[in-house]
Amino acid sequence: MAILEIKDLKVHYLTKEGPALAVDSINFSVKENKTVGLIGESGCGKTTTARAIMKFVKEPGKIMGGEIIFKGRDILTMSDKELRTLRGAELTIVRQEAQNALNPVMTIGDQIAEVIREHEHIDKRTAWERAENQLDLVGISHHRAKSFPHELSGGMRQRGMIAIATACNPDFIIMDEPITGLDVIVQRQLLTLINDLREKLNLTALFIAHDLSVISETCDDVVVMYAGKIMEKADVVSLYKHPLHPYTQALINSYPSIRGEKKNLVSIPGSPPRLVSPPKGCRFHPRCSFAIDRCREEAPEIREVDGHSVACHIVK
């Protein structure tokens, strides 16, 4: 059963130069106990998608259309009050670059206990014990519960954010580049933690990254995004072994494997288009070495090919 279903979602940033089509009619779903990876170059609309799911899109961004069906109900039509009962409990997020995401004047324990008390209406002591358990769960000793954020390292703060996001046993958790910006060893440890938690807590998650090798370790399915559009969707093994879309292929060739396999790295020539005036036809065609005339004129529809969903004219 799909916990989350995104249908034809459109999010635009209404800038002075015109609307930037950051998320342009995307469709994907996440099944129970599965982790879906959302991947693409910087600026392709990953965070915007994540924020839309939380209904957190802020000015000048605007959700222009579509549905986000969470456990059978459309988030986009919910009242603020309904959203509040979801956020932090059933639907949670670990945000990108969240080094200042903890309140500097509250202890980490209090910040975890707070979300538990808000949603479960239990007494202070029980909530505090639960908070301590959460800390142990994410690999921070519960003795650190009375620490303030500035007393914790960057990696510990991120663990703290994960502790908050998993405190109320969420049905769906979004992790937006949870390991970006930390040093390599800490990244490794966090990935291990996330994988542990996925098993222990049976998480259903959307895992955002711009690095395919990270995705390959944590995800069941992958959604490849480019300039606000979905290029390819497939299960992780198949996508990694037989990428169909030229963009997916380029992406795989452009990142070193986190396991250190030797590979000739080829960076993708050119840069992503400006989303205010994306190219006609397929958005990737100016950088695609296989582009034919049809790619420059007609935007490809998503099709099913060999168990993948792919938006490309040349894939047979």
Place this chain on the structure above:
Amino acid sequence: MKTLIFALKKISGAIVTIFAIVIANFVIFRVSPGDPIRMMFRDPRVSAEALQRMRVKFGLDKSMWGQFVDYFKQLMHGNLGFSFWQKRPVLDVIGDRIVQTLILVVTALVIATILGIILGAISGWKSGSKTDRTILSVSLVLYSVPTFAMGILLLLVFGYVLLIFPLGGISSPASGFTGFLYAKDVLWHMVLPAFSIVLWYVGEYILLTRSSMVEVMDQDYIVTARAKGLRESVIMRKHALRNALLPVVTLSGVNFAFAIAGVIEAETVFSWPGIGRLTYDAVMKRDYPLLQGIFLIFAVSVVLANLLVDLIYSRIDPRIKTGAAHD
């Protein structure tokens, strides 16, 4: 332990500052023009020998250093000198007035702080809204009007024209009120002077709380609070305001120094028998010892107010004690 070290550091800093103030206070009055003995005895018939005797009696024949040692010794015994004008010890003169001033200042500052924080927080939280614009423009106007001008305006409108509040003083003369009735009478007299101070400060507190709040609302931890599904009122109080108040607390300490200027103006306009009014009179009467005593009291109270603020600040901002960067 950290807290103790922090507190000790701050306290010793305050002691050093007070000592420096004592020296400055001594020097300033020695280098000011005029012979204090001549000031005391304006009668030209007083003989030169008599003046010399007085000089010796007050220790003014000694060297600067000798005088300073005397001054310091006396200070340690709580002796602030002798008022020429009132012919009484300075400490007694100040002691008679200090309570009236404290009542006025504390009341005014408490009201201004609470009102300013509430209005500033609302204004910042709803920044850009109509409520915000209204609060903002009112506070800008209030902030730009000096206390004495506000005092005179209040006096004219509520005292002379509307006849609601008394024109000045601390109580109705010869009313014979005691106990509760007396307190009520004092309160009645305090309304206008207190509000002339409140109205000035409230503007500043609103502006500061507002800008601090606007800044805090853009912070990541506010998004985190929203992502937790907390109610807006909780986010505002527990997450936004607690952080936004940090600079406001600092301001309160600094403000205390300016409060003194405001008090001198307000007490003078409303003839409130406090230290402010006393300062004005001491200046008019060229009563140097009294002025010196008043300055010392003012300066020390500013230092103590700042010490208190530092200690409070370290309690509400956990980053201070460990010296972590404040961002």
